[in-house]
Amino acid sequence: MGVSEEQRELIAEEQGVDLSEENSSDPDDYLYTYGDLAKQGVEFEYIDPKAFCEFFMAMQVPTKTHQEKSIAVRKGKPIVYEDAELKSVRAKLMAHLGQHIPKQKYTGALRLVTKWCFGITGKHYNGEYKITKPDTDNLVKLLKDCMTTCGYWTDDAIVASEIIEKFWAEIPGIYVRIEKLELDQQEREIKK
Numbered sequence: 001m002g003v004s005e006e007q008r009e010l011i012a013e014e015q016g017v018d019l020s021e022e023n024s025s026d027p028d029d030y031l032y033t034y035g036d037l038a039k040q041g042v043e044f045e046y047i048d049p050k051a052f053c054e055f056f057m058a059m060q061v062p063t064k065t066h067q068e069k070s071i072a073v074r075k076g077k078p079i080v081y082e083d084a085e086l087k088s089v090r091a092k093l094m095a096h097l098g099q100h101i102p103k104q105k106y107t108g109a110l111r112l113v114t115k116w117c118f119g120i121t122g123k124h125y126n127g128e129y130k131i132t133k134p135d136t137d138n139l140v141k142l143l144k145d146c147m148t149t150c151g152y153w154t155d156d157a158i159v160a161s162e163i164i165e166k167f168w169a170e171i172p173g174i175y176v177r178i179e180k181l182e183l184d185q186q187e188r189e190i191k192k
Contacts, residue, residue: 054113054177057096061118061172062089063134093146096174106153106178111161113177114140117169124168136164143174152178 116139118130144156153159160181 052177052179053100053102054175055100056173056175057100058171058173059092059096061116061174062092090142090146093143094150097143097146097150097152100176101150102152105151106158106180108158109160109181110153110158111163111177111179111181112140112144112159113163113175113179114143114165115175116164116166117171117173117175118166119172120168120170126168126170128168130166130168136166139166140164143176 116130116136120126124130140162144159147153148156
């Protein structure tokens, strides 16, 4: 599952990482190794790999949002439902999110960072903030609902902090980062 070779190359290019065979991962090829820097008193913060995850879902970002449900009247009562377009958007998000489901559901307080990268149109430029609809809060609601359904967590109420940005971008898609804000109850008991 995970990231395809093409996505890996796009991410590497975006982050300025050279993946050519000329570059070695052999520590002897670098000026300083981790051990050398540690001996010089450089402190490194340990980041628990379970404390966060991040991924980029390359796609045309959907503009149909969770709040755009349709309403019908049956027997004099309004009924709210998802129309075909919203169902299609939900299926698209579920398919992309399904490639990054954690082995265990997140528990405890989380921060969810999302960057919505809309394909460039008109006179816009790469990295320019998008200041037109859809609204960020409406974008993230459907995404969080899909993440709940996929099994990222039991309830999206544990998302205690959100950072939502939207940009015009040469490579359209959605960047997602999930960060644990604190140890959950089980982890606190283990540390005792």
